[in-house]
Amino acid sequence: MFKKRVKHVSGLTLDWLWKHAEEFGVSLQPEAGNALLWQVKHIVELMTMLTTLANHDIRGGIISKLTERALTHGAEFDWHQLAAYDASAATVVAIVADFFACNQLPPPFEVEFVSFLHAIGFFEGMDRVPFREMDLAYSLSLMISPEFRKDLPVWFESTTFGQRQHITRYTTDDIYSVTHAVFYLTNFGRSPLTDLLDKETADRLRKELVALAVVVLRADNIDVLGELLLSWLFCDVENTLLNRMLFHQAFERLLSATTPEGQVVPTMKLLQRAQSGQASFAEVYHTTLVCCMVFAVAAKRMPYAG
Amino acid sequence: MLAETISDPMLRLCQAEFKCLIQELESAPSRTAFFDVGAVAEVLVLTNGIPEAEGLTRMLCDASARWLKSGLLEDLLMARVEFAYHVALLTYLAQSAASFSPSDVEVIRNLSEGRLVARSEIPVLRQHLIAAYFSGCGIHTEFGQLGRRNLTQIIDRRVLRARSDEFDLLVLLMCAQLLQLDRSRGYQGPRTYPQAQLVQAMRSGNTNWLPVLALLCSRFFGFPGHLCGAAFKSMEESIPAPGELLPAPPGNQIDSEYIERTERGLRLRSTIALALSLALPGETYGVEQVRPAYN
Numbered sequence: 292m293f294k295k296r297v298k299h300v301s302g303l304t305l306d307w308l309w310k311h312a313e314e315f316g317v318s319l320q321p322e323a324g325n326a327l328l329w330q331v332k333h334i335v336e337l338m339t340m341l342t343t344l345a346n347h348d349i350r351g352g353i354i355s356k357l358t359e360r361a362l363t364h365g366a367e368f369d370w371h372q373l374a375a376y377d378a379s380a381a382t383v384v385a386i387v388a389d390f391f392a393c394n395q396l397p398p399p400f401e402v403e404f405v406s407f408l409h410a411i412g413f414f415e416g417m418d419r420v421p422f423r424e425m426d427l428a429y430s431l432s433l434m435i436s437p438e439f440r441k442d443l444p445v446w447f448e449s450t451t452f453g454q455r456q457h458i459t460r461y462t463t464d465d466i467y468s469v470t471h472a473v474f475y476l477t478n479f480g481r482s483p484l485t486d487l488l489d490k491e492t493a494d495r496l497r498k499e500l501v502a503l504a505v506v507v508l509r510a511d512n513i514d515v516l517g518e519l520l521l522s523w524l525f526c527d528v529e530n531t532l533l534n535r536m537l538f539h540q541a542f543e544r545l546l547s548a549t550t551p552e553g554q555v556v557p558t559m560k561l562l563q564r565a566q567s568g569q570a571s572f573a574e575v576y577h578t579t580l581v582c583c584m585v586f587a588v589a590a591k592r593m594p595y596a597g
Numbered sequence: 598m599l600a601e602t603i604s605d606p607m608l609r610l611c612q613a614e615f616k617c618l619i620q621e622l623e624s625a626p627s628r629t630a631f632f633d634v635g636a637v638a639e640v641l642v643l644t645n646g647i648p649e650a651e652g653l654t655r656m657l658c659d660a661s662a663r664w665l666k667s668g669l670l671e672d673l674l675m676a677r678v679e680f681a682y683h684v685a686l687l688t689y690l691a692q693s694a695a696s697f698s699p700s701d702v703e704v705i706r707n708l709s710e711g712r713l714v715a716r717s718e719i720p721v722l723r724q725h726l727i728a729a730y731f732s733g734c735g736i737h738t739e740f741g742q743l744g745r746r747n748l749t750q751i752i753d754r755r756v757l758r759a760r761s762d763e764f765d766l767l768v769l770l771m772c773a774q775l776l777q778l779d780r781s782r783g784y785q786g787p788r789t790y791p792q793a794q795l796v797q798a799m800r801s802g803n804t805n806w807l808p809v810l811a812l813l814c815s816r817f818f819g820f821p822g823h824l825c826g827a828a829f830k831s832m833e834e835s836i837p838a839p840g841e842l843l844p845a846p847p848g849n850q851i852d853s854e855y856i857e858r859t860e861r862g863l864r865l866r867s868t869i870a871l872a873l874s875l876a877l878p879g880e881t882y883g884v885e886q887v888r889p890a891y892n
Contacts, residue, residue: 418720456713
């Protein structure tokens, strides 16, 4: 019964994404300025989801259509302009290159140009928070050399989790730091945590994910809860009776934030507006992407099926 | 002559303004007033050995000690992660006040050792500065390694970016503080970026940044002769009218969620830097000290 619901809702979110596929496209304004990065955010996050699904061997008609559309959008944009403008664009071009590679295509930009920007240290000229440094190391591992993966556990030590911050003091940004760190450390669920972390740290991280999921369950933030559940799946959190119950409770929360059309709202406050068709694309697309990944990966792996 | 005619009146004005700011924060603590005090503190902490700065620095240290004793600093530290850097700086400065007692730091030490503060996501350079200041107060805080990177790269490579804002100047102020604290882990400090910013400030007429950059270059990052003369001439042309502070930086934007900058603090810190730069020995700038009156 649970499996059926998960598969059903996974299909619903994909339907909604396809229905709004055009809204993921890049829309350049004349005065691009520092807004350039924000204009490609939607399409790049869609590519992240599609790459993750492909790497978990999750396929289907709508996924193929979304992929075709994202490839078309990706080929139309001048990524060189973005890469040269903003040092944080390293992440973006890496995601784009990874998405194209996963579809057996070369990147839609000159790799040599990105290599040149890396060689002159352009991407490093930024004072980032530690999990964004992990982001850069992960991006460079995709584009320049797998050797950069070795930097991931080093930067991880400087993150909120690495600093062993007290659980009661986590901000929402700190929780995103943990979820993103898990994405990079596990290569979005393709590598075990212990590839880069010692067993003690990996065990502590799994326990912290459970605790943070409980904390967020008591709040109203579906977006970060979705990322926590995705991290939970990527980290293979122990399948105990208690963890299974908590996972199901959290999962039910995601399901309750999903409208019949398949959009997932970031907070329950927005649900009523979304149900009456008044929530904007910008308000719901990110949570819908995150939860689409959670539903699809859970439907495929079903590790905590009751 | 220079000190008497220009610097001294300017410094007296800054002292009066700073006194008001301190009183305002004490009577009604606010985010804005705290960041304004922080902006001034970042410049004053870098003026060791400049006699003209001693009055202002003493005011700041005494106020910091009062805020530490009253619990204001710990309240701020618990309230928002973005206050951590300035709290660490003021806690460090409080130690120089006559009224300071080592037990005043106990609560902040306990909060830090209990991992209740300063562990949230904070940009790397600021992490290192917080650790350095806390360490100077006997509070152990280790934020991990820097991967393959060093701070010189993080800072000097910023010159390749197509834009800059107040955050760029903040980066240089933080870097200078690290150099002063000798916590630079063996790196020599950037050269290219500070000097490029100084030239840019002169070219764009950014009279707010210019004296801060001149002070930083003269004391920390190197100040080649041709830049000294040009910087001094530009500063001379930007001396504000009597009783006025320097204007705020044009645009006054900041590309960071981790700090706030308002006009008041930036105008005050830059006017202090200007007054001190003009009061520095003439050989620093390599030009004759004949300046218009300012009183």
